[in-house]
């Protein structure tokens with residue numbers, strides 16, 4: 001299954017969001033008991049890599065939707081709905097053979 005590398009970040013509206021992964025990030029996310037987060041002011045998405053491939057893709061989509069919600073939707077999407085959309089989108093993309101990875105070999 002082809003995996004799309006997200007390590008260069010994503011474009012959301014006029015903004016570039018960096019995608020940050022790594023050992024330190026895993027520890028910080030673990031201490032908050034979350035798989036990822038999205039800091040709007042910092043334009044930064046963090047995703048835990050010490051999970052399954054499937055969880056990584058779902059979390060990446062979830063945090064991307066958080067950014068999209070901020071930029072495109074005036075944060076009107078409620079979190080439960082956003083979570084459901086991310087889960088559904090993740091399933092559809094997986095069914096099409098698309099998943100995501102963070103390639104830190106560069």
Ligand SMILES: [Zn+2]
Nearest residue numbers: 062063066079
């Ligand atoms: Zn969230």
